[in-house]
Amino acid sequence: MTTDVKEPSPPVKPEPERQKLGEVVVRFAGDSGDGMQLTGGQFTATSAILGNDLATLPDFPAEIRAPAGTLPGVSAFQVRIADYDIHTPGDAPDVLIAMNPAALKQSLGDLKPNGIVIVNTDEFNANNLKKAGYETNPLEDGTVDGYRLFSAAISTMTRRTLEDSPLDFKSRDRCKNFFALGMIYWMFSRPLDMSIDWLEKKFSRRPEVAQANVKALRAGFNFCDITDQFQVRYEVEPARLTPGTYRNVMGNSAMAIGLVAASRRSGLPLFLGSYPITPASDILHELARYKNFGVTTFQAEDEIAAVCAAIGASFGGALAVTTTSGPGVALKSEAIGLAVMTELPLIIINVQRGGPSTGLPTKTEQSDLLQAMFGRNGESPIPVLAAQSPPDCFDIALEATRIATRYMVPVMVLSDGYIANGSEPWLLPNVEELPDLRLDFHTQAEGFAPYSRDPETLARPWAVPGTPGLEHRLGGLEKQDGSGNVSYDPHNHERMTELRAEKVERIARTIPDLEIDGAPTGDLLILGWGSTYGAIAAAVNTGREAGLNVSRAHLRYLNPFPKNLGEVLAGFKRVLIPEMNCGQLALLIRARYLVDAISFTKVQGKPFFRREILDKAREILEAEADVN
Amino acid sequence: MSTELPVLTKKDFQSDQEVRWCPGCGDYAVLSAVQTVLPKLDLPKEKFVVVSGIGCSSRFPYYMDTYGFHTIHGRAPAIATGIKTARPDLEVWIATGDGDAMSIGGNHLIHTLRRNVGVKILMFNNRIYGLTKGQYSPTSELGKRTKSTPAGSVDYPFNPLALALGAGATFVARSVDIFQPHLRAMLQRAADHKGSAFIEIYQNCNIFNDKAFAYMTEKDSRAEQTVYLEQGQPLVFGKEKDKGIRLVEGRLERIELGREFGPEDCLVWDEAFEDPSMAFRLAYMLPPEFPTPIGVLRAVDMPAYDARSVGQIEAAIDKDGQGELQQLIHSGELWTVKEDGSISRGDG
Ligand code: SF4
Numbered sequence: 001m002t003t004d005v006k007e008p009s010p011p012v013k014p015e016p017e018r019q020k021l022g023e024v025v026v027r028f029a030g031d032s033g034d035g036m037q038l039t040g041g042q043f044t045a046t047s048a049i050l051g052n053d054l055a056t057l058p059d060f061p062a063e064i065r066a067p068a069g070t071l072p073g074v075s076a077f078q079v080r081i082a083d084y085d086i087h088t089p090g091d092a093p094d095v096l097i098a099m100n101p102a103a104l105k106q107s108l109g110d111l112k113p114n115g116i117v118i119v120n121t122d123e124f125n126a127n128n129l130k131k132a133g134y135e136t137n138p139l140e141d142g143t144v145d146g147y148r149l150f151s152a153a154i155s156t157m158t159r160r161t162l163e164d165s166p167l168d169f170k171s172r173d174r175c176k177n178f179f180a181l182g183m184i185y186w187m188f189s190r191p192l193d194m195s196i197d198w199l200e201k202k203f204s205r206r207p208e209v210a211q212a213n214v215k216a217l218r219a220g221f222n223f224c225d226i227t228d229q230f231q232v233r234y235e236v237e238p239a240r241l242t243p244g245t246y247r248n249v250m251g252n253s254a255m256a257i258g259l260v261a262a263s264r265r266s267g268l269p270l271f272l273g274s275y276p277i278t279p280a281s282d283i284l285h286e287l288a289r290y291k292n293f294g295v296t297t298f299q300a301e302d303e304i305a306a307v308c309a310a311i312g313a314s315f316g317g318a319l320a321v322t323t324t325s326g327p328g329v330a331l332k333s334e335a336i337g338l339a340v341m342t343e344l345p346l347i348i349i350n351v352q353r354g355g356p357s358t359g360l361p362t363k364t365e366q367s368d369l370l371q372a373m374f375g376r377n378g379e380s381p382i383p384v385l386a387a388q389s390p391p392d393c394f395d396i397a398l399e400a401t402r403i404a405t406r407y408m409v410p411v412m413v414l415s416d417g418y419i420a421n422g423s424e425p426w427l428l429p430n431v432e433e434l435p436d437l438r439l440d441f442h443t444q445a446e447g448f449a450p451y452s453r454d455p456e457t458l459a460r461p462w463a464v465p466g467t468p469g470l471e472h473r474l475g476g477l478e479k480q481d482g483s484g485n486v487s488y489d490p491h492n493h494e495r496m497t498e499l500r501a502e503k504v505e506r507i508a509r510t511i512p513d514l515e516i517d518g519a520p521t522g523d524l525l526i527l528g529w530g531s532t533y534g535a536i537a538a539a540v541n542t543g544r545e546a547g548l549n550v551s552r553a554h555l556r557y558l559n560p561f562p563k564n565l566g567e568v569l570a571g572f573k574r575v576l577i578p579e580m581n582c583g584q585l586a587l588l589i590r591a592r593y594l595v596d597a598i599s600f601t602k603v604q605g606k607p608f609f610r611r612e613i614l615d616k617a618r619e620i621l622e623a624e625a626d627v628n
Numbered sequence: 629m630s631t632e633l634p635v636l637t638k639k640d641f642q643s644d645q646e647v648r649w650c651p652g653c654g655d656y657a658v659l660s661a662v663q664t665v666l667p668k669l670d671l672p673k674e675k676f677v678v679v680s681g682i683g684c685s686s687r688f689p690y691y692m693d694t695y696g697f698h699t700i701h702g703r704a705p706a707i708a709t710g711i712k713t714a715r716p717d718l719e720v721w722i723a724t725g726d727g728d729a730m731s732i733g734g735n736h737l738i739h740t741l742r743r744n745v746g747v748k749i750l751m752f753n754n755r756i757y758g759l760t761k762g763q764y765s766p767t768s769e770l771g772k773r774t775k776s777t778p779a780g781s782v783d784y785p786f787n788p789l790a791l792a793l794g795a796g797a798t799f800v801a802r803s804v805d806i807f808q809p810h811l812r813a814m815l816q817r818a819a820d821h822k823g824s825a826f827i828e829i830y831q832n833c834n835i836f837n838d839k840a841f842a843y844m845t846e847k848d849s850r851a852e853q854t855v856y857l858e859q860g861q862p863l864v865f866g867k868e869k870d871k872g873i874r875l876v877e878g879r880l881e882r883i884e885l886g887r888e889f890g891p892e893d894c895l896v897w898d899e900a901f902e903d904p905s906m907a908f909r910l911a912y913m914l915p916p917e918f919p920t921p922i923g924v925l926r927a928v929d930m931p932a933y934d935a936r937s938v939g940q941i942e943a944a945i946d947k948d949g950q951g952e953l954q955q956l957i958h959s960g961e962l963w964t965v966k967e968d969g970s971i972s973r974g975d976g
Contacts, residue, residue: 049963051971194961194973238971245964245975257956264953271714291944293951296937298713301739305706308699308736312679312710315697316718320710338700428962431954465695465711465718468674473643473689475698476682485645486690 013226016233018189023082024236025090026184029107030099030120031068032061032075035177039097040077042181046194048248048425051238052081055534056248056423057089057607060362069123069131074106081188083237087389087534089422091609095187097180099123099154101132108144116148118183120176122155150229154179154220161219165212175216182220189235192217242427249426251390251419252279255323255349256286258397260293263319266401266437270295271313273306274323278361279417280351283323303331307348311335314344315474317441317464319401323349326368327358329412333376336410340380340500342474343451343460345404345411347397352416354605363605364417366530367581372412373559373588379497381504383407384559386414388533391426393419396556398435403507405439408459414558416580418607419531445469450484458503460484505560514562518544518551521571523624524617527597529555529585532578532608539613550617558585561592569595574620576600578613636667643693654805654831655685658752661808662721663692665815669719676719679708681728684759685752685831688723702733705740708747709933716934719819720747726767727757730786734766741795744823746932750815751828752805753788756837774836789911789925792826793904799825800907800926805832806845810856810922817924823932844920853915857923862894865919873918880909882918899924 026043028036037058044056059076066073080090095116098104100123111117124139138144139151158179162172178195185192196214203210224230249257263270274284274297288297296318300306307322314320322332329336329350339346352368354360368375372384383403387396396413404411442448442461450472451460463470472484480487481495516525517540528536533554540552553568555561569575569589575597577586583599590597600616602608641663649655666676676694680686682701689696695718699707704722712720729737729751740747756774757763763776767788771780792800799821803811811829818825830841844853855865855873863873870885872894883889901907907925914920931939945951964976 045961049961049971049973051963051965198961238969240969241965243965243967245958245962247958247960247962249960260951260956261953269714271710273710290951290956291941292948293953293956294941294945296713296941298710298937300706301735304703305709305736305739308703308706309710309713311699312697312707312712313714314710315677315707316711316715318714320714334700335703342697428957431957465677465715466674468672471674471694471696473692473696473698475689475696476700477698 013228013231016231018233018235020235020237022084022236023080023086023090024095024188024234025078025080025093026095026097027076027078027093027107027110028097028180029074029076029103030097030177031102032065032073033068034075034099035174036075036099037077039177039181040079042195042198043184043190044079044248044423045198046185046190047079047081047236048246049194050190051241052236053084053086053239053241053425054079054081054248055086055089057418058421060421062360062362067131069100069102069128071102071106071132074103076103076107081236083239085239085241087537088607088610091611095184097184099177099180101128101134101138104138105132105134108147111147113146114148116150117144118150118152118180120154120180121151122153152183152223157219157223158216161215162212165215166208167212171209172212175213178213178216179220182217182222183224185217186221186224187230187234189233192221241425244427246425246427248423249390249394250421250423251387251393251415252282252351252421253286254391254393254426255387255397255415256283256290258394259287259319259321260290260295261394261431261434262398262401262437263293263295265398265434266319266405266439268317268319268405270321271310271318272297272321272323273300273309273313274298275300275303275306275328277303277325277328279353279420280323280325280328280349282420283349283351303328304335307332307335307346310346311339311342311344314339314346315342315465317462319405320345321347321349323351325351325353325361326355326371329368329371329375336382337376337378337380338476339410340376340382341476341479343408343500344474345408345462347400347404347411347413349413349415351420352414354603360605362417364531364607365580365603365605366414366416366532367584367603368414369529369558369581369584370587372414379501381501381559382410382412383504383507384412384414386530386556386558387419388530388554388556390419390422390424392556394426398437401437402435405437405462406459407457407503407507408462409503414530416531441467442470443467448472449482450474451479451482453499458499458506508560508563511557511560511562513564514553514555514568516551516553516568519549520551522549522551523573524550524576524621525569525572525574526550526552526576526578526613526617527555527569527585527589528552528578529558532580535608535610535613536578538610539617542610543614543617548617548621550621555585558588566593569593574598574624576617576620578602578608578616580607636673638663638667640673641666641693643691645690647691648687649684650835652834653684654754654833655688655752657805657808658685658750658811658829658831659688659691661811661815662750665812665819668816669819671719675717676721677711678721678723679704679711680723681733682759683725683728683757684833685723685725686728702728702731703736704728705733705736705747705749709740709743709745712745712747712934713937716746716938722747722749724749724751725758726751726753726755726788727765730766730788730791738791738795741792741797741824741826743933744796744798744930746823746934748818748825749827751788751826752831753828754831754833754837755840756833758833758836762836787911788828790908792828793907793911793926797826797926798823798928798930799924801826801924802828802830802922804830804841804845804922807922814924817927821927823930843915853919854922855919857897857899857910857921857925859897859899859924862891862896864891864894871919873913880913880918899927902928
């Protein structure tokens with residue numbers, strides 16, 4: 001096809017100034033049809049390959065297709081790139097790309113003072129202003145005072161660039177996100193070739209689409225090169241990452257790959273029973289593609305059938321998993337109790353979201369910890385693990401498999417919307433380094449008792465149908481210790497209740513001690529779990545640089561707790577527990593260790609900012625100093 | 629390869645657990661029929677898994693010396709689906725009741741049938757809740773007086789056969805606890821069927837709903853009140869074979885044979901008809917107007933869910949080869965940081 005991509009015009013302005021930045025936070029915001037997730041993803045991919053450390057945070061609209069131009073229709077993607085080891089996608093953006101008035105309205109308040117706003121002026125017409133709830137044009141009425149505004153007629157320029165494209169009008173307009181991406185690439189001194197490669201691969205069957213987008217990308221880049229508006233180009237140097245091979249990974253994807261890895265390392269075929277639910281469905285989607293790994297995915301008629309099918313598959317000798325979010329866990333509770341009673345291995349993955357009830361399906365929260373711990377009838381303790389970052393989902397899937405199969409127990413894994421959809425560079429492991437999870441089913445018919453126990457783990461034997469001589473019956477009724485026959489004996493019930501609890505407690509013997517980052521004793525320990533990891537680590541690093549006496553520790557094991565947790569807590573005058581709920585871990589810590597922990601909570605459907613945790617830590621330390 | 633199977637007998641399928649249904653309960657007869665038929669299937673005993681939900685009939689697995697799973701209320705079809713899909717080599721039988729299958733577990737029942745999962749569903753229909761001591765069930769007749777409906781129930785019952793047909797079941801049959809030879813024949817047919825097999829078994833609960841089916845099970849009324857469905861045979865019934873069912877203007881009609889009509893006027897039964905509408909008509913042959921049909925209402929061959937699911941996995945392996953874990957982990961846009969801090973695209 002055509003190769004008449006216009007050569008960049010000779011610069012009509014002096015060489016732009018070059019400024020080095022240690023880090024930058026960019027937010028792409030636009031209508032859900034504007035392709036902002038994709039644009040942000042491209043900027044991320046290119047920056048990753050340039051060696052920056054990074055973290056991303058998508059913000060999807062709750063509706064599938066909210067009316068175009070409205071606030072509920074805004075889709076945003078935030079990425080932070082840095083020349084050092086970072087843990088979060090950043091508190092406030094330095095740069096905002098607003099493709100329409102609604103996007104500006106939604107995000108402007110988050111922007112840093114004096115931050116850069118790039119707007120697509122074409123969309124700032126009366127109709128769109130009204131839809132966004134602006135009485136007057138914010139570009140003219142002082143709304144953007146205090147920010148550095150860059151106006152560009154992105155739609156018009158894209159159209160003009162693609163005047164002779166064979167694409168129809170609508171498809172040409174859709175290339176405007178790549179025009180915007182080209183501008184950002186110019187601004188942050190990024191090469192275009194990674195995105196061009198990607199487009200050519202992605203649209204290999206529709207080269208005209210690839211070509212139009214490439215043209216728009218170049219045009220955006222060249223526009224910045226020639227217009228006087230843009231005088232500064234920024235550079236973010238590569239971070240010093242641990243040597244090795246990396247890819248950028250989202251939590252749900254890492255979880256899916258982790259489950260496949262667990263299947264391979266254990267030699268058990270993977271069976272996923274699942275029912276579509278936000279924000280967990282992507283695990284189902286991804287595993288459904290891995291059939292050549294022997295993966296069976298069963299999309300059930302409801303949440304209950306999903307977990308029940310998994311329990312059936314586990315009885316049959318599969319590595320059985322069900323994936324869901326909080327409301328789904330509520331529906332599955334009775335069946336999880338059955339897995340507790342029948343002592344079958346099962347992995348329940350809860351990608352938490354805002355609750356209660358339907359709550360905030362697309363927003364993040366950590367409010368299902370107590371549900372995971374106690375949300376079943378009867379005394380039915382189960383191990384609970386929590387992933388702390390997108391790549392950690394991979395490791396946690398393997399660890400959950402180890403515990404479930406070694407201890408014959410259902411394991412709850414907590415993730416959340418933030419790490420499920422957020423991404424970070426993942427230092428890729430080599431397969432041989434992964435834990436060996438191989439196991440043997442019970443086959444010895446002589447003396448077989450379905451509820452006999454391994455003296456170390458207290459696990460009962462896993463005897464799968466098809467094995468001659470091991471015919472036995474499982475069920476939800478209380479079991480006689482040893483034989484597994486139905487038993488209503490009061491003392492047997494008490495003994496079995498204790499055994500089931502003791503089995504979970506013994507897992508603590510095989511989990512690592514809780515590590516402390518910082519001094520092992522001191523004024524303040526910040527204790528976290530799950531996805532607050534990044535914000536806490538960032539706050540503690542910054543705090544320490546500023547001379548604060550603060551340490552931190554992060555729990556991946558919520559049940560049982562690491563053996564040394566009590567000791568760790570005892571080493572500090574104050575313990576601060578930040579959580580995206582109303583203090584659920586704090587409740588457990590207080591009850592278990594009688595420690596007067598300070599609960600610091602946030603339930604806005606958004607992750608913590610580093611600043612919030614740092615300010616709180618400072619406040620506690622100052623109060624502590626006043627007392628002394 | 630010769631696989632000499634030991635000859636199994638009924639005794640091999642009897643567990644050491646004491647059977648605890650009420651004396652006189654119809655469940656005993658069903659248990660006996662199942663324990664008689666399974667040994668004759670020429671399959672190793674360890675291949676059988678009996679799954680149940682909650683209710684009197686759901687105690688069934690404890691009395692079978694096979695693999696068994698007494699699960700939770702209504703969920704037997706869902707758990708059985710997981711077993712069969714993960715392990716298509718197993719023979720999975722479900723024992724369930726009218727409350728378990730059609731009330732709390734209704735969703736799982738219809739979806740299991742819709743998918744045509746290769747499991748056998750024996751639904752003991754006694755039209756009452758037995759284990760919870762006598763509340764009306766979703767198959768209780770309108771106006772049923774029970775502890776929970778002292779003034780009579782005001783809801784219409786399910787027609788279990790119509791429900792199964794409506795869900796797309798590929799094998800649908802009805803039998804009766806005390807019609808032992810017939811029940812055994814139906815169990816054999818279910819065992820031979822490849823997809824989901826659903827058998828409604830009329831079962832007498834002599835404690836809470838005694839004689840619910842007496843109108844058709846008593847010796848003297850049996851022949852007049854039932855019509856046996858036999859493949860390729862006209863629908864003729866009565867002690868003297870003097871009555872029949874004919875199809876006239878799209879409706880079923882009961883006729884007297886002899887003078888005006890002969891067996892040649894009766895509907896010739898075809899269970900293999902793919903269109904289930906005729907089977908529906910039979911499911912709606914209700915007393916007192918019609919005799920109760922007993923036998924196979926529908927038996928059509930369609931690939932089972934579990935076979936299709938395994939087929940997709942095999943096809944994927946054929947096409948792409950066994951998945952390589954190292955490759956899966958190391959896929960996508962990769963970059964490598966070297967010891968000296970330099971960065972290159974790709975894997976090392
Ligand atoms: S209550 Fe009825 S169904 Fe239950 S065991 Fe007794 S007779 Fe049988």
